Structure formats: C-alpha cells, structure tokens
Amino acid sequence: MTRRARCDRYEDSEERRRCDDRAASDERSTPTATTAPPDRDGDLHLRGPLRRRDRADVASSFDHMASSIARETGRVVSARQTVIVEMREYTLQAGKVPEYLQLYEREGLEIQREILGQMVGYYSTEVGSAINEVVHLWAYESFEDRRQRRARLAAHPGWQAYVTKIRPMLVEQRNRILTPAPFFEPELRR
Numbered sequence: 027m028t029r030r031a032r033c034d035r036y037e038d039s040e041e042r043r044r045c046d047d048r049a050a051s052d053e054r055s056t057p058t059a060t061t062a063p064p065d066r067d068g069d070l071h072l073r074g075p076l077r078r079r080d081r082a083d084v085a086s087s088f089d090h091m092a093s094s095i096a097r098e099t100g101r102v103v104s105a106r107q108t109v110i111v112e113m114r115e116y117t118l119q120a121g122k123v124p125e126y127l128q129l130y131e132r133e134g135l136e137i138q139r140e141i142l143g144q145m146v147g148y149y150s151t152e153v154g155s156a157i158n159e160v161v162h163l164w165a166y167e168s169f170e171d172r173r174q175r176r177a178r179l180a181a182h183p184g185w186q187a188y189v190t191k192i193r194p195m196l197v198e199q200r201n202r203i204l205t206p207a208p209f210f211e212p213e214l215r216r
Contacts, residue, residue, distance in 0.1 A: 109165055112164050117159050138179065141179045141182065146214070
C-alpha cells in the first residue's frame with residue numbers, strides 16, 4: 027500500500043490533505059537508484075535513501091537494541107563504547123562478480139582501507155539462493171565512528187569516481203549493523 031493510499035483512511039479532510047502533502051514531498055525527495063549520487067554515508071541508494079527522520083529512527087533503534095542487549099545479557103552496549111561491524115551485501119547483475127572484484131581491487135580497496143580502517147572480511151557467494159553477491163564487513167569503534175568514516179569516504183573524489191563505475195553493475199544493496207559476541211569483540215580490537 028502506498029503512502030498516498032494510506033492517506034485515504036483519514037476521514038477529516040485536513041488530516042488527509044496533510045498526509046497527502048507529506049506523501050508528495052517524500053516522493054519528490056526520494057531519488058532513484060540509477061540517478062542518485064552516494065549519500066554522505068556512501069550508501070548507493072539502491073533501495074532508496076534514508077531521509078533525515080529515518081536516520082533518527084536508526085539511531086533510536088540502536089539505542090533501543092542496546093538497552094535490550096543490556097537487559098537480556100547484563101552486557102552494557104552503547105553506540106559510543108562497543109565495537110560494531112557493518113555488513114554490506116551487494117547483489118550484482120548475473121556474471122558481474124569477477125568484473126566488480128577486479129575493479130574494486132584496482133580502484134576501491136586502497137581508498138576504503140585508508141579511510142574505513144579495519145576490514146573484517148570481503149567475500150563473494152558461490153552457491154545457494156544468494157548467488158551474484160558480494161559481502162563485506164567493516165569494524166568500527168562506534169556508530170559515530172562509522173558515520174564519520176563513511177562521510178569521509180563519500181567525500182573522497184577517487185571513491186566518487188569508483189562508485190560511478192560500479193553502480194551500473196548493482197541490483198540491490200543491504201546494510202546491517204552487527205554487534206559482536208562478548209568473546210569475539212577482543213578479536214576486533216586487535
């Protein structure tokens with residue numbers, strides 16, 4: 027159901043008009059995957075950008091998640107104190123994984139290592155339901171550390187040039203923030 031369709035549920039004409047205005051504004055401000063430049067975090071907008079209020083929701087969700095982990099495990103987790111790992115999954119057009127990996131090694135790898143720091147892993151899928159995928163993981167000292175590093179990456183001219191070359195190969199992008207198990211966090215801090 028589209029947001030505009032959800033606006034029909036309002037019986038009050040003023041509420042319906044405000045809802046329609048918000049929906050129209052969201053539609054105008056959402057660039058498509060093929061035309062949008064990377065945002066300040068370097069995300070490629072393949073599934074639509076996070077609007078400002080959505081970014082606040084992500085931060086709020088992290089705080090909620092941290093509270094839940096602390097309650098369930100007794101382990102204190104905060105955006106400032108715990109190592110986090112970002113898992114980025116790219117689905118590529120069929121047969122493009124070798125070309126993507128060669129281009130990444132030649133033009134993107136050194137820039138990311140310099141700016142993002144700790145690569146935990148970089149993989150491509152061979153079999154299963156998720157073929158034609160590249161998965162990479164990066165460790166950060168905190169959510170804020172990630173935000174700052176991704177912003178520096180997005181501003182780097184060499185990275186911007188690289189992204190314009192890989193964008194046509196990409197079908198979908200998914201990002202997740204992972205928190206390490208207590209026994210594994212020391213491994214990430216090495």
